[in-house]
Amino acid sequence: xxxxxxxxxxxxxxxxxxxxxxxxxxxxxxxxxxxxxxxxxxxxxxxxxxxxxxxxxxxxxxxxxxxxxxxxxxxxxxxxxxxxxxxxxxxxxxxxxxxxxxxxxxxxxxxxxxxxxxxxxxxxxxxxxxxxxxxxxxxxxxxxxxxxxxxxxxxxxxxxxxxxxxxxxxxxxxxxxxxxxxxxxxxxxxxxxxxxxxxxxxxxxxxxxxxxxxxxxxxxxxxxxxxxxxxxxxxxxxxxxxxxxxxxxxxxxxxxxxxxxxxxxxxxxxxxxxxxxxxxxxxxxxxxxxxxxxxxxxxxxxxxxxxxxxxxxxxxxxxxxxxxxxxxxxxxxxxxx
Amino acid sequence: xxxxxxxxxxxxxxxxxxxxxxxxxxxxxxxxxxxxxxxxxxxxxxxxxxxxxxxxxxxxxxxxxxxxxxxxxxxxxxxxxxxxxxxxxxxxxxxxxxxxxxxxxxxxxxxxxxxxxxxxxxxxxxxxxxxxxxxxxxxxxxxxxxxxxxxxxxxxxxxxxxxxxxxxxxxxxxxxxxxxxxxxxxxxxxxxxxxxxxxxxxxxxxxxxxxxxxxxxxxxxxxxxxxxxxxxxxxxxxxxxxxxxxxxxxxxxxxxxxxxxxxxxxxxxxxxxxxxxxxxxxxxxxxxxxxxxxxxxxxxxxxxxxxxxxxxxxxxxxxxxxxxxxxxxxxxxxxxx
Numbered sequence: 001x002x003x004x005x006x007x008x009x010x011x012x013x014x015x016x017x018x019x020x021x022x023x024x025x026x027x028x029x030x031x032x033x034x035x036x037x038x039x040x041x042x043x044x045x046x047x048x049x050x051x052x053x054x055x056x057x058x059x060x061x062x063x064x065x066x067x068x069x070x071x072x073x074x075x076x077x078x079x080x081x082x083x084x085x086x087x088x089x090x091x092x093x094x095x096x097x098x099x100x101x102x103x104x105x106x107x108x109x110x111x112x113x114x115x116x117x118x119x120x121x122x123x124x125x126x127x128x129x130x131x132x133x134x135x136x137x138x139x140x141x142x143x144x145x146x147x148x149x150x151x152x153x154x155x156x157x158x159x160x161x162x163x164x165x166x167x168x169x170x171x172x173x174x175x176x177x178x179x180x181x182x183x184x185x186x187x188x189x190x191x192x193x194x195x196x197x198x199x200x201x202x203x204x205x206x207x208x209x210x211x212x213x214x215x216x217x218x219x220x221x222x223x224x225x226x227x228x229x230x231x232x233x234x235x236x237x238x239x240x241x242x243x244x245x246x247x248x249x250x251x252x253x254x255x256x257x258x259x260x261x262x263x264x265x266x267x268x269x270x271x272x273x274x275x276x277x278x279x280x281x282x283x284x285x286x287x288x289x290x291x292x293x294x295x296x297x298x299x300x301x302x303x304x305x306x307x308x309x310x311x312x313x314x315x316x317x318x319x320x321x322x323x324x325x326x327x328x329x330x331x332x333x334x335x336x337x
Numbered sequence: 338x339x340x341x342x343x344x345x346x347x348x349x350x351x352x353x354x355x356x357x358x359x360x361x362x363x364x365x366x367x368x369x370x371x372x373x374x375x376x377x378x379x380x381x382x383x384x385x386x387x388x389x390x391x392x393x394x395x396x397x398x399x400x401x402x403x404x405x406x407x408x409x410x411x412x413x414x415x416x417x418x419x420x421x422x423x424x425x426x427x428x429x430x431x432x433x434x435x436x437x438x439x440x441x442x443x444x445x446x447x448x449x450x451x452x453x454x455x456x457x458x459x460x461x462x463x464x465x466x467x468x469x470x471x472x473x474x475x476x477x478x479x480x481x482x483x484x485x486x487x488x489x490x491x492x493x494x495x496x497x498x499x500x501x502x503x504x505x506x507x508x509x510x511x512x513x514x515x516x517x518x519x520x521x522x523x524x525x526x527x528x529x530x531x532x533x534x535x536x537x538x539x540x541x542x543x544x545x546x547x548x549x550x551x552x553x554x555x556x557x558x559x560x561x562x563x564x565x566x567x568x569x570x571x572x573x574x575x576x577x578x579x580x581x582x583x584x585x586x587x588x589x590x591x592x593x594x595x596x597x598x599x600x601x602x603x604x605x606x607x608x609x610x611x612x613x614x615x616x617x618x619x620x621x622x623x624x625x626x627x628x629x630x631x632x633x634x635x636x637x638x639x640x641x642x643x644x645x646x647x648x649x650x651x652x653x654x655x656x657x658x659x660x661x662x663x664x665x666x667x668x669x670x671x672x673x674x
Contacts (some may be wrong), residue, residue: 016494016520023497074458078451103504114500115352115416116455118493119462121411125489128465132482145469156455157353160360167440183353291522 001062002031005130009122009247025128026090027119031069038064038193044328045197045211048321053200059134060200064193070123071155071188077120078163090116108225124152126158128312140199140332144282151188158184164252171271173301178220181227181253186219210314215251216327222332224301227252229335231285234295246284247276255286263291297335305329338399339368342467346459364425364456368406375401375530381665382534382548385658390537396471397537400464400668401530408492408651409462414450414457415500426553427453441610452471461489473599477536488525511593515557518564518590523556540653541672547651551662554645561638561673564589566672568622568629584613591625591634600628603667635673642666 006028013020026323046057073090076082076130095112099105131144163178165172172180179208194215198208230245231254245252249272258267266287270280270332308329343365350357376398383394407462410427413419416565419429432449436442468481498517502509509517567582568591582589582649586609595604607617610644645666649659 012410012490013494017498019501020494020497022491070458078454080447082488098504107504111500111504115497117411117415117457117495118460118500120373120454120492121407121489124458124461125465128462129482129486132479142469149462149466151460153349155358156360156459157350158456160357160452161354163448163455164356165446167435167444208612233357281494 001058002028002065005066005126006031006175023115023119024122026093026115027069027073029093030073030084030090030119031065031123032036036065037189038068039078041190041193041215042197042200045194045203045319046201047151048324049198049201049203049207050318051197051201053135056136057197057200059130060136061193062143063130063134064151064188064196064282066123066130067127067148067151069126070120072160073116073120073123074161076121077095077116077121077227078111078159080113082109082112090119113149117184118139129263136200141203143199143325146198147192151192154183154187157186158182158187162251169278171259172251172256173260176264177253177256178224180215181223181252182220186216186223190219191215191223196230205319206316207316209309210317212309212327214311214329217311218325218329218332219309221304221329224253224304225332225335226255228297228301230254231281231288232336242275243278245273245283246270246281247274248272253295253300257296258288258291258293260292261293262288263293301336305333338395338467339365339402342399342403343368345465359453359457360456362635363430363452364406364460366430367410367421367427367456368402368460371514372404373402373622374526375405375652376576378530378552379534379537381658381661382531382540385446385661386535386538386544387655388534388538391469392473393471393473394534394537395465397481397533398530398566400467401525401533403460403467404464404485404488404525406462407457408496409455410457410460412496414453416624417446417450419446419449426583427456428514453583466484469674472570473537476511477539481533484536488529491520491524492522495519495524499588505588508596509588510595510597511590512587514590514593517559517588518560519557523553523560527559528552529554544653547648547654549644551648551666554641554648555666555669558638558641558645559665561590561634561641562669562672563640564591565631565634567578567591568618568625569673580615580618583607583609583618584611585609590637593628594633595630596623598628598630600624600630604628609653638670638673 006024010021010024013024017223029107039058042061042064051057072084076084076089076091079228082095083089083090090095091112093112094115095108098108098111103111110298118322129144129150131141136144158180161176165176165180191212192215194211198211228251230250231242235243255271258264267284271285273280309326311323343361347361350361366667374447374611376395376621379401380394388394403657409421413426413428415420418426419432420426425433428449429451431452435445440448451577458601465482465513466476467483467486468478473481490631498513499521502513502517529552530551532545552609564582567589595601604621607613608622610617615633646663
């Protein structure tokens with residue numbers, strides 16, 4: 001679906017010049033790859049609840065994937081990130097073109113960010129269009145649009161909390177970080193796509209609610225695990241440096257817990273230290289273990305996975321779907337093992 | 338319609354905290370005021386072509402107005418502008434809150450820009466929703482969504498050209514500036530709203546096309562006149578300083594023409610001079626008159642207004658609508674008299 005969408009868009013862009021086609025190509029590059037969680041969640045719920053119009057479900061999945069692209073492209077502008085998983089993102093590739101042309105770095109960076117704002121706008125607007133193009137009509141269509149709408153509404157609220165937290169001198173508590181992570185990412189990645197798949201399959205409200213609840217819990221668990229991997233992960237597996245979160249002083253559950261422990265006095269000088277070394281990081285990791293922050297965070301992730309599994313117990317959820325989603329929940333946890 | 342839309346959104350935002358409600362308030366502030374060109378154009382075409390469902394037309398008009406809000410909020414981020422017509426915009430008001438809290442200016446500015454990216458995303462996504470909420474269904478709805486989609490598609494293309502032009506050392510030609518201005522602003526301000534109003538009224542394709550053509554021409558004329566006012570306008574009337582365009586070295590039709598005249602050697606040292614004085618500006622204005630750039634630009638605006646009026650000659654356009662839109666075209670020109 002996304003292939004076809006981008007091919008149409010690029011074709012249409014030709015009338016506006018080669019640069020505009022390139023922008024659409026950059027957007028396409030930033031949409032492909034990744035784990036495609038959102039289409040997978042839509043499809044799992046849809047097929048698991050007896051849906052057979054794979055075409056429509058693929059469009060709905062693509063809509064959430066394009067929403068994801070829009071949100072990460074803009075999030076990278078907000079975070080002043082020029083790469084994602086080691087590859088230049090939209091801001092980064094356009095910055096690089098400008099620096100290669102001899103444009104000074106601050107101007108080149110702003111150019112990259114400007115193009116990324118435009119690209120994200122196109123992705124955002126078209127996520128909506130893809131639901132429209134699914135061919136679904138009437139109440140189901142209206143319901144799907146409400147779900148997509150809520151996903152963006154929640155994500156914007158989460159992004160706002162994130163922006164505000166990064167400005168506050170004091171560090172937030174565990175609950176505040178959890179709320180931010182849930183709204184900013186978990187809702188649109190798990191909760192909303194599962195709801196959408198269930199609604200598209202014509203599932204009863206109780207089933208839609210049970211899947212939404214599962215998605216909410218597994219989504220939170222996923223973010224908590226991400227916080228752990230950002231410090232304790234293996235770079236070879238995550239594709240991310242395990243110094244990044246510490247260097248940027250990222251507000252995570254792990255750190256939020258640590259602030260309440262005696263070990264914080266050892267840890268805090270390293271949080272946000274832009275030239276943090278591997279040796280510094282080892283010290284911080286040890287302190288996070290001694291403080292109990294690592295095990296607290298692991299337990300917290302497990303407790304959300306438990307709640308996710310409990311939501312699946314609803315008798316109207318067919319067994320194969322329950323099995324598939326249970327496996328997804330275990331996969332989330334296994335990332336930290 | 339927008340009042341109701343914002344009141345619902347603010348109510349919904351309460352569950353996400355007071356800061357999120359404030360963000361919606363800021364977005365509402367940045368939507369009200371202004372000339373409300375887009376709803377006026379939708380309504381003029383709709384009522385002038387016999388439409389009677391004022392409720393639906395108001396929603397469609399509000400959709401274009403919200404698209405406008407999204408685009409200017411993001412355009413201000415791209416241009417690093419923190420005010421619009423002398424009043425702090427979203428970036429500006431959030432920057433000011435941060436500086437008042439003692440946050441250093443670069444961080445405060447980035448915070449303002451970050452919040453503005455989020456706010457623009459919400460406005461953009463919801464512009465689409467408002468068409469949906471108009472109650473229009475079937476082919477007409479699909480057609481309206483295509484028109485809104487094209488408006489954003491064109492505007493993004495224009496914004497990209499603008500970003501690229503501002504990076505190029507050489508100055509663009511008149512045609513390039515005209516293309517940029519048409520795509521970036523004229524399409525979604527005049528052409529698309531008029532088309533949408535006509536489609537909503539069930540007008541025949543030839544009438545929709547005639548109004549689109551009128552909108553395109555009058556929209557270009559409006560932008561050309563804006564370029565003139567940016568240098569020769571009366572601040573008391575435009576609410577904008579007449580030094581701004583020169584200080585920022587804005588790519589305008591006026592300047593594009595001047596580059597091709599012998600007077601350019603006198604003018605160019607002042608273009609983009611950030612501390613340009615009123616005395617410097619007087620000298621530039623005189624040179625732009627001697628070079629013929631002012632009269633060329635005025636003639637160009639008139640020729641587009643002439644073409645706009647010619648488009649209205651189509652026999653299927655009712656006389657009262659022709660009269661109303663002719664008046665709009667003359668108003669555009671009268672701003673420079």
